[in-house]
Every structure is written in structure tokens, then in C-alpha cells.
Amino acid sequence: DIVMTQSPDSLAVSLGERATINCKSSQSVLYSSNNKNFLAWYQQKPGEPPKLLIYWASTRESGVPDRFSGSGSGTDFTLTISGLQAEDVAVYYCQQYFSVPETFGQGTKVEIK
Amino acid sequence: EVQLLESGGVLVQPGGSLRLSCAASGFTFSNYALSWLRQAPGKGLEWVSAIIGSGDNTYYADSVKGRFTLSRDNSKNTLYLQMNSLRGEDTAVYYCAKGPDGAFGRTGDYYDFWGQGALVTVSS
Numbered sequence: 001d002i003v004m005t006q007s008p009d010s011l012a013v014s015l016g017e018r019a020t021i022n023c024k025s026s027q028s029v030l031y032s033s034n035n036k037n038f039l040a041w042y043q044q045k046p047g048e049p050p051k052l053l054i055y056w057a058s059t060r061e062s063g064v065p066d067r068f069s070g071s072g073s074g075t076d077f078t079l080t081i082s083g084l085q086a087e088d089v090a091v092y093y094c095q096q097y098f099s100v101p102e103t104f105g106q107g108t109k110v111e112i113k
Numbered sequence: 114e115v116q117l118l119e120s121g122g123v124l125v126q127p128g129g130s131l132r133l134s135c136a137a138s139g140f141t142f143s144n145y146a147l148s149w150l151r152q153a154p155g156k157g158l159e160w161v162s163a164i165i166g167s168g169d170n171t172y173y174a175d176s177v178k179g180r181f182t183l184s185r186d187n188s189k190n191t192l193y194l195q196m197n198s199l200r201g202e203d204t205a206v207y208y209c210a211k212g213p214d215g216a217f218g219r220t221g222d223y224y225d226f227w228g229q230g231a232l233v234t235v236s237s
């Protein structure tokens with residue numbers, strides 16, 4: 001199974017500042033036949049199901065604010081929240097869907113400083 | 114509007130059985146692969162099982178293989194997860210989630226819609 005490791009486990013960021021979450025996979029999730037990274041990011045608020053933010057490592061889901069962006073390739077990926085808002089307080093998960101079983105990172109809790 | 118509504122979550126004793134259902138609406142049900150994922154209290158997300166749009170192929174995490182059975186009724190727009198020989202470590206919120214297309218298996222899926230979840234508690 002591919003192991004997904006996020007860093008940090010938690011971070012506190014001032015309103016309006018940038019939050020950066022890293023995700024590393026134990027093997028590449030780049031599919032050579034289509035040159036796509038099989039990596040997604042989700043946001044989960046307390047008592048709610050996860051919400052898809054980003055797929056194919058950098059494609060923003062419809063309706064997701066453009067302050068959320070994804071980058072990276074191969075084994076190293078980043079979710080950036082540019083200009084943190086109060087409603088962005090949540091736990092963020094990366095997920096690889098390159099192979100079955102799909103696996104998730106342990107989550108990163110984002111709070112307001 | 115896409116909606117996924119789970120039901121069937123209850124308290125069950127170790128060794129017991131349970132069937133979860135997920136009623137779907139707002140999309141052409143048979144065109145999409147569906148999965149169950151779970152989240153133990155205070156923990157992260159774990160993929161459990163998936164089924165392709167036609168229902169011909171199913172996939173399971175090693176942790177549930179041989180104990181859980183996934184099926185779908187495309188005439189009723191409903192997904193089912195039969196859970197047998199339940200253990201304490203199966204205690205979790207179980208989410209039904211929709212993939213972006215009907216395929217699954219060569220690769221996995223990302224999930225664009227999730228249900229609100231059904232709590233399964235396995236305890237004596």
C-alpha cells in the first residue's frame with residue numbers, strides 16, 4: 001500500500017496569511033500514460049463529511065475558492081491556502097488514488113493564530 | 114442536486130451483523146462507481162470498499178475482506194454494505210461517496226460527493 005505522510009500535523013496561521021500543507025507519498029503517484037498525478041485534497045470540518053478541494057494534484061473542484069491551490073508531482077505535493085479565512089479552520093487530508101487501496105494522509109489541523 | 118443518504122448505523126455486539134444502505138439521487142446512478150469509506154472516532158479516513166457502475170466488480174480493503182460484501186441495486190439507486198463478523202475496530206462513521214465516473218480498479222477514485230455518514234458502534 002502507498003503510505004501518505006502529511007506535515008505538519010497542525011498549524012496556526014493568522015487571518016489573511018498563507019497556510020501551507022505538505023503531503024509525501026511512499027511511491028510516485030504520477031501515471032506515465034497520461035502524465036497525471038493521482039492526488040486529491042479534502043477539507044473536513046467538525047461533524048461534516050470531507051469536501052473535495054483539489055484533484056489531479058492541482059485541479060480545483062467547482063465552487064472551491066481560488067485561494068486554495070495544489071501543486072507538486074511524483075511523490076511531493078503541497079496544498080496552499082492563500083489568505084486564510086475564518087471558515088477555513090478544518091482538518092485537511094491528502095489522498096492518493098493511483099492504486100487500490102486508496103490511502104489518505106493522517107490529516108493536518110489548521111487553526112487561527 | 115447530488116444527494117447520498119446513508120442509513121442503518123446502529124450499536125451492534127462484536128460478532129454481529131449489520132447492513133448499511135446509501136440512497137442516491139441527483140445523478141445517473143448506474144454511470145458511477147461508488148465507495149464506502151470510514152472514519153473511526155477522532156481518527157483519519159480509511160477506504161473500505163468500492164463497486165463499479167455496472168455492479169460487476171467489487172473491491173475491498175484487506176481489513177474487511179471476507180467479512181463485508183458490497184452490492185448495488187441500480188433500479189433502486191441504492192448501495193448496500195453487508196457487514197458480518199463485526200469487531201470493535203470496525204467502530205466508525207461510514208460514508209458513502211461517489212466517484213467521478215463508472216470505473217474503478219486499475220486505479221482508485223477521488224470523491225466529489227459524500228453522504229453525511231452513518232455511525233456504526235461495535236461494543237458489548
